[in-house]
Amino acid sequence: MRILKSRSFRASVSGSNHHLKVGFRRFVTSCRAVVLPRFGGPEVLELRPNVEVPALKPHEVLVRARAASVNPLDTRIRSGYGRSLYGPLLPIILGRDISGEVAAMGDSVRGLSVGQEVFGALHPTAVRGTYSDYAILSEEELAPKPSSVTHVEASAIPFAALTAWRALISTARIAEGQRLLVVGGGGAVGLAAIQISVARGCHVTTTCGKKSIDRVLAAGAEQAVDYTAENIEFTIKGKFDAVLDTIGGPETERICINFLKRGGHYMTLQGDAASLSDRYGIAIGLPVATAALLKKQIKYRYSHGIEYWWTYMRADSEGLDEIRRLSETGKLNIPVEKTFPITQVIEAHEAKEKKQIHGKIVLEFD
Incomplete structure (x- = not known):
């Protein structure tokens, strides 16, 4: 790890060469990180000892990572999803979630302090991710870590919870007393959606696999339907104010649309922007995706009187602060099933991809 002198950053006090030193105004310029040099299976991931750490911009924060969770998006990007965006930028660093301590800050950062424990998540399109001893996030992408949870537990929360938050709070604007259907409540986003909705006073029904029934009921769902054993179209009764579909697919979409009240919101995590961009290239794919979304929005607005959305995670400082309080x-709470040291990132991705572990996987940094 390399350290250089600087006058541009506030830094933390530490005797370790992994940390920044106030007396010498130093900051880390390289560190250990997991790099994706090409698309492929878990075996393509490389743990490199000296990956460059860029200089901080005024609104950015350097975070010493203690834990970073493995999200489905990480394994999909590694396999080639979003290659039209990420391909020209390889090698990149995967990872979205992080929990750790503030090591240094840009001059415009005011809401955090050096040495403070924080957690947060990067935008889905970030190319310098959190599988790194030191990660860079903007101030709005971070919040104080909840003191009641460990770094491992905290790292499992932000990306999934912010994805659910954007759909439910920013888009659907759910309110007390409303009915919400979460398709795929056993996953991290679905589980976060259940808990956020219950905290808002909503009545939640969800679909999930048999192994997740007890978990989603404990999270506050009033009805949990095992989609592997029951026909959800006939088992679930009544209409809903909002549907969050974490699974996607034409048949699931058709069923969910018919569950909605007029004026309701259908939100899916499985938008076509990335897939169409991969197929046609960004220059053609994004306009095609925009047109496809608009076509569906007009179709369902006139045929069912509902609002149709593709939903993605994005930074939301207000949302992250509320997630911290919850x-x-x-x-x-997003349960963590297994942790791996960062040196075993290949094994972690293999376990995630083969669905050997039911629940969140987290990478730990020594």
Whole structure:
């Protein structure tokens, strides 16, 4: 790890060469990171000892990572999803979630302090991710870590919870007393959606696999339907104000649309922007995707009187702060099933891809 002198950053006090030193105004210029040099299976991931750490911009924060969760998006990008965006930028660093300590800050950062424990998540399109001893996030992508949880537990929360938050709060604007259907409640986004909705006073029905029934009911769902054993179209009764579909697919979409009240919101995580961009290239694919979304929005607005959305995670400082408060009070929790040291990132991706572990996988940094 390399360290250089600087006058541009506030830095933390530490005797370790992994940390920044106030007396010498130093900051880390290289560190250990997991790099994706090409698309492929888990075996393509490389743990490199000296990956460059860019200089901080005024609004950015350097975070010493303690834990980073493995998201489905990580394995999909590694396999080639979004190659039209990420391909020209290879090698990249995977990872979205992080929990750790503030090591240094740009001059415009005011809401955090050096040495403070924080957690947060990067945007889905970030190319310098959190599988790194030191990660860079903007101030709005971070919040104080809930003191009631460990770094491992905290790292499992932000990306999934912010994805659910954007759909439910920013888009559907759910309110107390409304009915919500979460398709795929056993996953991290679905589980976060259940807990956020319950905290808002909503009545939640969800679909999930048999192994997740007890978990989603404990999270506050009033009805949990095992989609592997029951026909959800006939088992679930009544209409809903909003549907969050984490699974996607034409048949699931058709069923969900018919469950909605007029004026309701259908939100899916499985938008076509990335796949169409991969097929046609960004220059053609994005306009085609925009047209496809608009066509569906017009179709369902006139045929069913509902709003149709593709939903993605994005930074939301207000949302992350509320997520922190919910986690602090025990109202929002994403269970971690297994941890791996960062040196075993290949094994972690193999376990995630083969669905050997039911629940979140987290990478730990020594």
